[in-house]
Amino acid sequence: MSNTAHIGQRIRELRKIRQMTVRQLATSIHISPKTLEKYESGDRNPPPGIIAQLARSLHVGPDRLTGQPYLNGAETIEQVQAVIPELRRILLTYDNPDDLLTAPRPLPVVAAEVDHISRMRQDGRYVPMGPLLPGVLSELTHIALSTRDPREQAQAYWWLARGYRATNSLAHKLGYHDLSLTAIERFRWAASHTEDPMLKVTGAYLRAGAMVRMGAYGSARRVLEALDGEIERMAPEGCLPPAYLAVQGAVLLKLAVLEARDGHPERAQQRLAEGRACAELLRQDTTHYEMSFGPTNVRIHEVAALIDLGDTEQALARLREWGAEQDNDEWELPSGIAAERASHHHIDVAAARLAEGDRAGAHRDLVRARELAPNHVRFHPTVRQTAAALVRLDRGQSDTIAGFARWTGV
Template identity: 75%
Template sequence: MSDHIGARIRENRKVRQLSVRQLANRVSISVSLLEKIESGDRNPAPGLVAQIARALKIGPDRLTGQPYVNGAETEEQVQAVIPELRRILLTYDNPDDLVVAPRPLPVLAAEMDHVAEMRQNGRYVPMGPLLPGLLAELTHVAFSSSGQDKQQAYWWLARGYRATNSLAHKLGYHDLSLTAVERVHWAADRSGDPLMQVTAAYLKAGAMVRMGSYASARRVLEGLEGEIERLAPERSLTDAHAALQGAVLLKLAILEARDGRSERAQQRLTEARICAGYLRADTTHYEMSFGPTNVRIHEVAALIDSGDTEQALGRLREWGAEQDRDEWELPDGIVAERASHHHIDVAAARLAEGDRRGAHQDLLQARKLSPNHARFHPTLRSTAATLVRLDRSQDDSIAGFARWAGV
C-alpha cells in the first residue's frame, strides 16, 4: 500500500529536488493539500494529476503507476494483446501479408459494430483479442478496394483504431493510445465522412486534455464547434451533428473546469444543455454518448474536477428529489463505461467529503456496471487504496475490493 499516487508524487518531487512548497506553488495548491496527497490521505483529481506531472516534467502515467501489470491484470492476461497491436499500428500503411484472404467487408463491419459495443460498455478483456486480426483484415480490404467500398473500409478501420485507442488508454499504454489516435485521423481522412474526421480531431483533443495541454485542446475543440455548424445541412443540426456538437461542448466544460475556469465551464454546460434539447433521448451517434443524462453526468464531473465536491454531491441530492429518491440515479440505457465512470467520480467526491461508506458503495456499483473498466481505472484504484489506509476497523469487504482492484 506504500506504492500509491501520493508516494509517487513525493518520489518524483525529490528526484527534481523540489520542496513541497515549491511544487505546491507551481500547481497553485496549498502546501497542506499537497502534504495530504503525498501521505495518501487525499486523492488528487485527474486534472491536478496532469498539472503535477507537467510541473515534474513527466507523464501522468508515471504518477498513476500505469500500465498495471500485477495482481488482477496478470490473471486476465489482457496485456498480451499489446505487442500485436503495436505491430499492427506500426505497419498500418505497409501491412504484413495475411495467411488467408480477408473476409467480406459486411462481415468485418458487423464484427466491428460488436467491438464498438464492447468498447462503450468497457468490456476490454474480450474485446482486445479481436482487434489485431480485424484491423489487419480491414486494412487489406481498404488497400484492395476502390470507390465507395474503399471509403467504407477506411470508415470501419477508423472505428477499429478508436477501439484500440480506448483499450490502450484504459490499460495505461499512453504512447500506444496516442499512436492509435493518429491512425484514427489517417483512416478518417480517407473515409469520405467529414463527421468521422471531426470525431478523430475530438479524440486528439481529449488526449491533449488528459496531458494537461489545455490551450491546444481548447483551440481544437473551439474549431470543431464551427466546423460542425458548417457541416450541418442548411445550418440545422441533425441528431448526429447535435451529438458531436454536444460531445465537444462537454469536453470543453471539463477542460475549463480542470484549467480553473469554473464560469467558462458552466457556460459550456449551459450550451450543451441547449444542444441536448434538440435530441429526443440520450444517443450514441459516432460512439459519442450524449444527451440530457450525459450533460448531468458532466455537470457533476466538472464540479468535482473544480474541487467543489460538496456542491457536486448537493446536485445529486437536488436531482434525486425529482425522482423521489435521496439521490439522483442514472436512467437505464446509459452505456456501461460512462455510467461506471460516473460512479468512480462520485466515489472520489464522497471520500473527499469524508463519506467512506458511500465511496465504497459507489466503487462497488462501478464494478457491477463495468468490471473491466473499473478494474483498470486509476481513480478507482487510488480511492480504494485510500479507503484501506483510512480503515481502522480492517473491514474485510473494503480490503477484498482493494485486492480485486489490484492495489
C-alpha cells in the same frame, strides 16, 4: 518506483528527484503546500486536473504518477496485456501490413464484427474485446489497401477507423498512453480516406481529449473551439441533423471538463449550458459516432466538472437535488446508458464521497461501478486511488473493503 505505491508516494519521490520543496511544487501548480502534503501522505487523492499539472511540473507523464500500466496483481491472470505487442506491430505497419495467411473475409462480415467490438468498447468490456482487435484491423487494412472499388475502399477505411478507436480505448484504459496516441493518429489517417466529414471531426475530438489528459489545455481548447465552429458551418440553413448535434454536444462537454480542470468555473458553466441546449434539442440520450450524449450525459458532466473544480460538496448536493425530481434520495441514472459512461460516473462520485468523509458511500459507488463495467473499473487509476485510501482509513480492517482493493490490484 513500485506500482504498489500510492500516487502520493510517487509524487513525493519525483519531487525529491527533481530537488523541489513542497512549497516550490505547490506554488508551481497554484495549490497550497498543505494540500500537496495531504496528497503526498495519501490523506487526499488529487483529481485528474491536478495530476496533469503535477506531472507537467515534475516533467513526467500523468501515467508515471498513476503507476500505469498495471502489470501486477489480478491483471496478470487475465492476460489482457498479451495483445499489446501485436497491436503495436499492426499500428506500426498500418500502410504496409504483413501478409495474411488466408484471404480477408468479405467487408460486411468484418464490419459486423467491428460493430460488435464497438458495443463492447462502450460497455467497457476490454478483456474479451482485446483479442478480437488484431484480426479485424489486419483484415480491414488489407481490404482498404487492395480493393479497386472506390466505394468499398471508403467503407473499409470507415470501419477501420472504428477499429482504431476501439484500439485507442483499450490502450488508454490499460495505461499504454503512447499506443493510445498512435491509435488516434491511425484513426485520423483512416478517417481522411472516407467521405464522412464528421468522422474527421471525431478524430480531432479524440486528439483533443488526449491533450486534456496531458494537461495541454490551451492546445485542446483551440482544437475543440475550432471543431464547434466547423460543425456549425456544416448545418444546412442553421439546422443540424441529430448525429451532428450530438457530436457538437460532446465537443461542448469536453470543453466544460477542460475549463473545469484549468480552473475556470464560469467558462465551464457556460459550456455546460451550451451542451444542455444541444441536449434539449435532441430530447434523448444518443450514441452517435460512439459518443454518449444527451440530457443524462450533460448531468454526468455537470457533476464531474464540480468535482474537478474541487467542489465535491456541491456535486453531491446536485445529486440530491436531482434525486428529489425522481422521488429518490439521490439521482439514479436512467437505464440504457452505456455501461462505461455510467461506471465512470460512479467512480467520480465515489471520489467525491471520499473527499467529503463518506467512506461507506464511496465504497458503495465503487461496487456499483464494478457491477456495471468490471473491466473498466479494474484498470481505472481513480478506482485504485480511492480503494487504496479506503484501506488506509479503515481502522476496522473490513474484509469487504480489503477484498475490493485486492481485486483492483492494490
